[in-house]
Amino acid sequence: MEEEYIVVEGGISLHDLHDILAKNGLAMSNVGSISDQSIAGIVTTATHGTGIKYGVIPTHVLALDVMRPDGEVLRCSKDQHYDLFQASRCGLGATGFIIAVKLKVERAFRLREKRRVVSFDEAVENIDEIASSAEHAKLWWFPSTGLMRYYGADRTYDVSRRRKG
Numbered sequence: 001m002e003e004e005y006i007v008v009e010g011g012i013s014l015h016d017l018h019d020i021l022a023k024n025g026l027a028m029s030n031v032g033s034i035s036d037q038s039i040a041g042i043v044t045t046a047t048h049g050t051g052i053k054y055g056v057i058p059t060h061v062l063a064l065d066v067m068r069p070d071g072e073v074l075r076c077s078k079d080q081h082y083d084l085f086q087a088s089r090c091g092l093g094a095t096g097f098i099i100a101v102k103l104k105v106e107r108a109f110r111l112r113e114k115r116r117v118v119s120f121d122e123a124v125e126n127i128d129e130i131a132s133s134a135e136h137a138k139l140w141w142f143p144s145t146g147l148m149r150y151y152g153a154d155r156t157y158d159v160s161r162r163r164k165g
Contacts, residue, residue: 004105005062010040010098027108030054030136040098046090050136050153058089063102066095073099111136111153123148 004026008017014028014035021027030049032042041047043064046056063077066088076085088095114134123130123139131137134152141148 003062004107005102006105007100007102008039009100010043010065011038013038014042021105022108025108026105028057029060029104029106030057032057039101039103043089043098043101044091044093050138050151051134052131052137053135056090060104061089061101062104064088064098065100067097067099069096077102107157109155109157110159112156112158113151113153115152116150118148118150120146120148123150 006017006021006026008020014031014037017039018028018031018035030051032047032049037047043058043061046058048056063075063080064085065073065075066084067073074081074084076082076088078085084095088098118126118130118139120141123141130139130150134154136151136153138151139148140151
C-alpha cells in the first residue's frame with residue numbers, strides 16, 4: 001500500500017491543515033496540544049505529540065523545500081540533500097526558510113479518551129505503566145497540589161460522536 005501524504009505551504013496553520021485533511025478523510029498521525037502554529041514552525045522546533053510509539057512531528061515529514069540564505073530553494077528528503085533535511089528538522093530556522101512540507105498522513109480516526117487524577121508519587125512510581133496504558137498518554141502536573149491529571153486516548157474508527165461518562 002502506498003504511503004498517504006500531503007504537500008502544503010510552510011506557513012499553513014495546523015487549524016487549516018486539520019480542516020483540509022478532515023475534508024479528505026485524512027489526519028496527521030500525531031499532534032501537539034495546540035494547533036495555532038504553522039507546519040513549518042512545528043517542523044523546525046520538533047514539536048511533539050503524545051504516545052511512545054509516535055515520534056516527534058518532524059519524523060512524519062517526507063520532504064522539505066528550503067530556501068537557503070542565498071535565495072536558492074532546495075528540495076531535501078532522505079534521498080536528496082539528506083544533511084540539509086536532517087538539519088532542517090528541528091533546525092530552529094538555521095538552515096533557511098521552510099517553503100513547503102511533504103507530510104505523511106493517514107486515514108482519519110477519532111480518539112477515545114480516559115482521564116483520572118493521580119498523585120505525583122504514584123505517577124513517578126508507575127511512569128512506564130502509565131506511558132504504555134494508551135496509544136496517546138500524557139500527564140499534566142499541578143505542582144501546588146501534588147497531583148497530576150492523566151489523559152489516555154486510543155484510536156477508534158467508530159463514527160459515533162457521543163461522549164461516554
